Amino acid sequence: MDRADYWNTLRDQPQSLAGTTTAVKQALAGAALPPWRAGEVLAVFAMGASTWAAEFLVHEARRRDRVVLNWPAADWRGLSFSPAALAIGISESGRSPETIEALARCAGHRIVITNVAGSPVVAVADTVVPLGSVSDAGVYVSGYTSTLVALALVGESLGLAGLADELESAPRRVGEWVPSVMAAVDGLLSRHYATTSPGSVECVGAGSSFASAGETALLVREAGRLPSACFQTDQYLHGPAEALPGASCCVVFGGGRAVELVQVMVGDGVPVLHISTAPVPGSIGITLPVASPLVTSILEVIVGQVLAGRLGDRRGHEIGTFHHSFAGTKLPTNPSAEG
Structure with a gap:
């Protein structure tokens, strides 16, 4: 996934949104999603910005009498069972270990939204919904708005009528x-x-x-x-x-x-x-x-x-650079090179 200048990425979102819309619609056209039945809980597994994007789905589902659990992916580790028959995992990089672990423990159908084809998260997906390999900055900009688009289109496919209204x-x-x-x-x-x-x-x-x-x-x-x-x-x-x-x-x-x-x-x-x-x-x-x-x-x-x-x-700093680094927030892009 390309890393681009922050301001160029921000201004180029009309193009990234259009690209994501096309990519998601193509993926969903060939997908066999299970029904989301009334009374069933849909779980979201995500971390960071992806968790905030999912709050859009939480609210819009609630308006339609549906329940979405949007705990941080790390918090699902404490359960000995999966309470959801249907789950959406979100990882723009496809390398968030907490999201991957939560998806691996999920017994229901797993829909994965990611920007990187072939990333580790794809291995724990039943349905992959690509963002279209959009170029993004060091902090998620286009990836966030593209994730909103993907969630709306997935939500509509699961029965949340009107969720993608005015997308075009x-x-x-x-x-x-x-x-x-x-x-x-x-x-x-x-x-x-x-x-x-x-x-x-x-x-x-x-x-x-x-x-x-x-x-x-x-x-x-x-x-x-x-x-x-x-x-x-x-x-x-x-x-x-x-x-x-x-x-x-x-x-x-x-x-x-x-x-x-x-x-x-x-x-x-x-x-x-x-x-x-x-x-x-x-x-x-x-x-x-x-x-x-x-x-x-x-x-x-x-x-x-x-x-x-x-x-x-x-x-005065370069946006997208970080002066704190923490182990375990992303799986390595080349595992053999990092042990």
């Missing part, structure tokens, strides 16, 4: 969206952080926007190298908001109870980036077009990608 419009909308997001993020930083950066970034969202909040917080840490946190909107109102204002900025996705949150934060002088179809006056608002949940989720996370990238550029 996504590449065009993303191409139109990126310049306006860059302008809004630059406005936030120049208005509130002309000579410094936020001490931390708190990301808040509910429903499928919880996925966007979680992935934004992860990107701020990985690409921006700043402390961040993620909260579900209703949970945030039950105490966590007390840490503001401090030196934090707040990134809030969506409406509903988020509107009151943004109003209070603006009144208290907290820098707030509000991504919504109707941003609260006084915030740095980014107005989402009315769109399907899938397209909305893609557009939302691009805000997080731009913000994290701008913060990373300010800190």
